[in-house]
Amino acid sequence: MSSILTNSSSMVALQTLRGINQNLSKTQDEISTGKSVASAKDNAAVWAISKVMEADVKGFKGISDSLALGESTVAVARQAAETVTDLLTEIKGKIVAAQEDNVDRAKIQTDIGALVDQINTVVGAAQFNGLNLVDGSQSTVDVLASLDRQASGTVSTSSITVTAQDLSTGGYTASNIFSASTGGTISAAGDTFVTALDATSGTDDITIANGGTWVAGDQVSITIGDKTATYTVSSSDVSTGSATDDLVAVGLKNAIDGLGISGLTVDYDSANPGQLVFSNTGAVDLTVTGQFKNAGAGGLGVLSTIDVSTAAGAQSALGNIESLIQTAIDAAAEFGSAGKRISIQSDFVGKLSDALKVGIGAMVDADMEEASARLQALQVQQQLGIQSLSIANQAPQNVLALFR
Secondary structure (H helix, E strand, C coil): CCCCCCCHHHHHHHHHHHHHHHHHHHHHHHHHHCECCCCCCCCHHHHHHHHHHHHHHHHHHHHHHHHHHHHHHHHHHHHHHHHHHHHHHHHHHHHHHCCCCCCCHHHHHHHHHHHHHHHHHHHHHCEECCEECCECCCCEEEEEEEEEECCCCCEEEEEEEEECCECCCCCCCCCCCEEEECCCCCCCCCCEEEEEECCCCEEEEEEECCCCCCCCCCEEEEEECCEEEEEECCHHHHCCHHHHHHHHHHHHHHHHHCCCCCCEEEEEECCCCCEEEEEECCCCCEEEEEEEECCCCCCCHHHHHCCCCCHHHHHHHHHHHHHHHHHHHHHHHHHHHHHHHHHHHHHHHHHHHHHHHHHHHHHHECCHHHHHHHHHHHHHHHHHHHHHHHHHHHHHHHHHHHHC
């Protein structure tokens, strides 16, 4: 039956053409934006996931900047520590030269003073963006290293902690800590000493006394051969007043016993407060040095007291310089390890960001080859749909022939 009021063929052709046009419009949007999911309307679930991941990528960009800043800061500190190590090694050469009697110790001391000033210059200049990791102004520094998202959606950050190192020489106040020696030779400077324990029967008595003026944080170190025992005065030690001398002596004795040096015995003489009796029954001669560092002193504070203008001072300086060199070496090693860790984390964050971007692209990016093929097909379908609609629209005209 033909009807001039209802053209079903035209309706079907029109609906088909509308569907083709909608698909063609979507394909053109994909081509123009490069995304198959450009808005929440396209695919709400995928769009929501992609936006969360895009936010994380932005966060990792900030973390990369933080790691770059931290890596540069640590690199400056490491370079400073290595330079200080070289300068201390040069000072050691001067000190060794001063052991000879037939030398001009005054001139050597002048050279050492110039090198110490250079160390102070290096330490003072070793800052990046105002942060100095070697002048004692910092204890630890946290470098933002990661953005951690849990399955529940909770987001937290993690950091790499860099331990600052104190290579400053300021704040040191000499004290007559090592006040007596009966079996050997103690240096004139009361804050350091050098003595020798001959093999088999070497003995020496060292008295540690500070006249009740100890401060929490004061350190007393005894180096025997290549091993060092250190005791740090605590606030509870200080509260005992003059008895602190005994506590420091006992603490040092326990630390020395823990070194496990063959043939060496250290006894605490309770009849003489603060006195330690060293005995060497081993087969090797032992060199014993002592060093005091007050709580306000920098990591290289004792360096400012080195004086090789006398034979005793030169001998004492030789005992101190090794521990100072080791302090600088340990600082450089610490910064080297921290710098390596930050560098590894920086590489990882960069790769992680790239992986997230690839994942986002896999979810929302359009397949341009497929879109191109689909566009060609839809354009042909659109042309055929228009032709089909045109033919359907001509059907009522055929009814006129019945009335001629």
